[in-house]
Amino acid sequence: MLTTKITSLMTSNSNIQKIRKILHFSRDEYESRLKNIRLKMQEENLDLLLLSDPCNIYYATGYDAWSFYVPQCALISASNDEPVWIGREMDRHGACLTSILSDNNIVAYDDKYVQSQIYHPMSVMASEIRERYGNNIHIGIEMDSYYIDIQAYLKLQTELPNCKVSDASLLVNWVRAVKSPTEIGYMHEAATLVQNAMQSAIDLIQPNVRECDVAATAYSDLVSSNPDFAGSYTSTPPLIPAGERLNTPHLSWNSSRYQNETQINLELMACRNRYHMPLGRSVYLGTPPANLQTIESAIVEGLDAALDFIKPGVMACEVEATWQKAAAKYNVQKSARCGYALGIAYPPTCGEKTISLRPDDKTILEEGMTFHLMPAIWHEGNSLVITEPFAVTKSGAETFCNFPRKLFVK
Known part of the structure; x- marks a missing residue:
């Protein structure tokens, strides 16, 4: 720091x-x-x-x-x-x-x-x-x-x-679109906090655990899970929908207890000196249905393809098209944008309101730009969240987090 x-x-x-x-x-x-x-x-x-x-x-x-x-x-x-x-x-x-x-x-x-x-x-x-x-x-x-x-x-x-x-x-x-090395350094520190929180939340989730207790654990780690620096309040609270609220991306926790054969979507966000770092993953308690495993393959292959494609000089719309092409092999599509510019944030949003990874955005990516690549799916009965924040480097894309890209099954 x-x-x-x-x-x-x-x-x-x-x-x-x-x-x-x-x-x-x-x-x-x-x-x-x-x-x-x-x-x-x-x-x-x-x-x-x-x-x-x-x-x-x-x-x-x-x-x-x-x-x-x-x-x-x-x-x-x-x-x-x-x-x-x-x-x-x-x-x-x-x-x-x-x-x-x-x-x-x-x-x-x-x-x-x-x-x-x-x-x-x-x-x-x-x-x-x-x-x-x-x-x-x-x-x-x-x-x-x-x-x-x-x-x-x-x-x-x-x-x-x-x-x-x-x-x-x-x-x-x-x-603000192009970040300095110091700004990116704070985002790496925020990434440490959000990964700690995500791991703790996933570890805690099991049948009969209350949703609010998972939220409390995540909040604690987002603020104080690293002995060398602290997190601050974020622009967005933890979003942890489950059960009948699963397909609603902007609802969060209540006092319900998790049941077997239940899916939980986790969207967490850490903040370090106002620089934000989101991360999304999903957990399934029991045996996930076949269609969910298909969506997992589509999202992960799409993420890998998009991250391999990214480099200075490509357009935002081309990143989105690369993900869509990979996911289409599994008959999966996403109608909403699959990413947005990321950096400083205060409530109520963490997006920078500039660049979106979507078909009509022809912004040319530059070294130092930072994004949240989030091809999450919220279709009725087919919801899954696996996301990756990244920075554009001289030669490609560097992900801020090192967290398994998969559906966590417990």
Whole structure:
């Protein structure tokens, strides 16, 4: 793990306190990220970028806290000025602690703006924009974001009537697509945690064991199964459907006890410094039916074929087609996408919202891109989950996990 400790000063209640910043990346890496973001801004003729997605705020500044349930943003100008963070007063200290920003670029709004019918935090943000950058500029905002609503957008337009506002929803997401060695290192650490959790869950599953106890065991290992580093909260909880909920990929556990001749699908996800690592496997208690063994062969052969095919220069749609061709030998098809770009995540999703492994995506894969290859099947009576996260390397694909690709039978 790369940890940079920097001493800065902040004033709180007239007392000077020393704040030791703990950053997960070097200052040079943050500067490189900001340079790449600004190059994209120049292509769109943007004077200012208003980021509301916590993934992108974290990527650009290092700020990391569970504060995205209230309006917050990072402002990035087209010049080389340091970004500005604006958020709730009680989160100011967190921004001082976890971000690269100097104190005068950390702005907090009063609690009267929180969930108020009278005041809106966007008024504070608009005021800062006017004072720092002017009232006649071109602003890009993330319109396709879980974290900015219609009211905030309308308020921004009202407060800054002379500014041009454009959609810059995935500008930073695309910059994030190619990972640095440090980012990939954190993803490898997350892979260690998710494999530990998967093994513990599989070991525990047997008749008469409660589903919730398996979930609890998985949660524990996702956070603390390695003595050298810790996991954090993930964007998605463990998804462990079984029985009548088996064919529903987004349902999870309850207090039921497993029975013989039951299948359990496990989709687990670990997080290390906000970098996520998912892994999916299925377990069958008893003797699996023949059709399930056929699907297992289709998924595994498809995974092997796709991973062998992947290298820089191929298109995302070609990866999907390679899997479909291998699976078709077993008369198995998957209608949904079979993978997506992977990296930084906060609730509610771990996908980067950029590249999908599906027929219409012609994105060319590059070294350093990371994906979750998940040709899982959720057909009625024919459900099976075997997935592989991977990174694109100079010569091919490197899987993050080393976990048997099979249906586990107990």
